[in-house]
Amino acid sequence: MTPFRDDPGAEMRELFFETSQELLQSLNDDALKLERSPQDGEVVRSIRRTMHTLKGDAAACGFKELSELAHKLEDALAEGSAADAGALVQLSLSAADIFSAMLVAYRKRTTLPDTTAIKQMVSKLASGPRATRSKRKATTSKNSGVMWTEGERKSAGAAKADGKSIFHVVAYLDQLCAMPIAARQMVASQLASIAQVIAARPDEQSATHAKKFDFLIATSAAESTVNSNCVIPTVISHAECFPHGVEAAASADIARGGAKFPVPTEKSGVAPETAGPTSVAENILRVGTERIDNVLNLVGELIIAKSMMQQSMQEFTRRYPKDPLRARFSDAMAFQSRVLNDLQRSVMKIRMVPVEQLFRRFPRIVHDTAKSCAKQVKIIIRGQDTDVDKSLLDAIAEPLTHIVRNAISHGIENPRERELAGKDPTGTVQLDAYHQANQLIVEIKDDGKGIDPVKLKAKAVKENVISAADAERMSTEEAFDLIYRPGFSTAEQITEISGRGVGLDVVRNVLMRMKGTIEIDTTPGQGTTFRLKLPLTLAIIQALMFRIEHRLYAIPLNAVAEIARAQESDLHRVDTTEVLQLRNRVLPLVRVGQRRNSELEPRRDKIFILVLNLGERKLGLVVDALEGEEELVIKALDDHTVSTDLVSSASILGDGRVVLIMNLAAVIERFTRSGTDVSNSGSLPRATDGAAPEVRQ
Secondary structure: OOOOOOOOOHHHHHHHHHHHHHHHHHHHHHHHHHHHOOOOHHHHHHHHHHHHHHHHHHHHOOOHHHHHHHHHHHHHHHHOOHHHHHHHHHHHHHHHHHHHHHHHHHHHOOOOOOOHHHHHHHHHHHOOHHHHHHHHHHHHHHHOOOOOOHHHHHHHHHHHHOOOEEEEEEEEEOOOOOOHHHHHHHHHHHHHOOEEEEEEEOOHHHOOOOOEEEEEEEEOOOHHHHHHHHOEOOOEEEEEEEEOOOOOOOOOOOOOOOOOOOOOOOOOOOOOOOOOOOOHHHHOOOOOHHHHHHHHHHHHHHHHHHHHHHHHHHHHHHHOOOOOHHHHHHHHHHHHHHHHHHHHHHHHHHHEEEOHHHHOOHHHHHHHHHHHOOOOEEEEEOOOOOEEEHHHHHHOHHHHHHHHHHHHHHHOOOHHHHHHOOOOOOEEEEEEEEEEOOEEEEEEEEOOOOOOHHHHHHHHHHOOOOOHHHHHHOOHHHHHHHHHOOOOOOOOOOOOOOOOOOOHHHHHHHHHHOOOEEEEEEEOOOEEEEEEEEEOOOOEEEEEEEEEOOEEEEEEHHHEEEEEEEOHHHEEEEOOEEEEEEOOEEEEEEOOOOOOOOOOOOOOOOEEEEEEEEOOEEEEEEEOEEEEEEEEEOEEOOOOOOOOOOEEEEEEOOOOOEEEEEOHHHHHHHHHHHOOOOHHHOOOOOOOOOOOOOOOO
16 A cells, blocks of 8 residues: 555655665664674764665655654764764664654554654763764864955855855865875865865965865755765765855764765655765666566466467367468467566566565564573574565564574573583574475574473473373374464563463464475474475466376476376385385375275276475375376465365466366475375365366355
């Protein structure tokens, strides 16, 4: 939904809401960098530039409160020093939180949050000894005026009459610069590119021992633009710009703390800013996801139409094999197919984003959670370049946050406990993402104390979640399932982070809605890995179609390692698992559908085994017949349409038939959990040959 629909500034506001999220993320990142490297002045300057951009963009959108607060923070950061690094870190993190809350309030048109606390932090920082020195220095520089000649003042007056602004610019020489004369020429050249330089002090002959340069200029540019043109790394440390004749205050758009890099130019638009003359953002077009989805749906309809055309072409070829038009039709169809494939890939790439967009928020989450739990934790991120559908990325944000917080509050020990166990006092949480077959795998691994199934069952019995008899019969896997029970928690004390029994049950519910699964791999004393497996929500897939009990199904083609042909007599049973001897390897098999009664039904002459990859393992899916490969357009199904989780979605073929797309993750999970057929653990939708499947109303 787009607010302010009748407001001409609505588009600017919407763009600001989007770009501000990136700015706040940068603010979080820089604050954590400053905490690790308190002496890094460039990080402080980066934080100031972020504040400066937020200030200008918020003002352009009419968000006065946010703009004024960012202005105060920018000034406070300019007056801070390396010795104030701890205060700057806390101020920056608090600013990111309050800005985020203000943006939500602006977007929903609700009451703005209270900013009293952060304003007090600003006042405390501004009243420090460094701030006093900065104010004294600024006052001294303002009072040490420069006398301009009568001719120079007349030239300034004439330029002002032409509508130009007159500024007195003071550029301070960097301590590292050993060539004042060359520095003066460089600044004069920079100013000349945007202004008329009316006068300069001192002259070239007297500039040998100068520490600063004064310029009188006439320009149409803004003060911030003038300042950013004066700042030259290792040459000019910082600059001050005063409107000529009104030298009572310095420009608030420049940071006086000795910035050695250009300050971003404040613009009337809302776009990422750079110090250079050309912005990379000019090549970026922001488009709403709903528009991309509409295009993707249209591409899907075109693919269905292509399938219909191909079937019609096959029928035409059978009826008129020697017709000369047949070759021309085939060429046209081949050309259309190539163009459509290119169009499909292009649209699909638009929706794909790197998982880094989600992962980069977790350093702040780990920092805050560890601080609340009085623990030392570092985070390692891998696989951040893995491309994921944007909708999938948004959906797993909440589950990942729950698991990471649980890993710190439940898994990672406090520093003393880790030292006694021979571990590094600082614990580790690792995030990793990668593709496996047709799934996205996200792993959250910690090196904490792990999960002890015995203690888990004891706690469940104590809280009356299960009985003592149930605990005795429980397997290790069933014990791990206890942590997903609503209201059950292993925490000894209730805190803001844990102990309320809300968290992992939410995680599994979200994953079930997404047709995904979650696995736990844990070793007591060494750590725990949560492994999330989610189907890649691509709208169009290359699929292998097959039949089971006269029903038409499909699975992604890239999930199939090979296809084996066998007879029922080739199959054997080991304990409760059906297996096939395949090239000197034992392949476990899984069946779906109704379980066969081997005593009453005759064995079939032949069956097909679809060999599926499960990491380093393989699993065989028994099917009755193969229907061939097809490009399918995925149509999502809700829980009220199909009565089983063994089917994730559906598609329509060119001849109108419905094909159900099997949820391999659910099939594999059930097989892994039970080690038996999954046929009776969830009935598949029934369908007659060539007809649509039976669905719930």
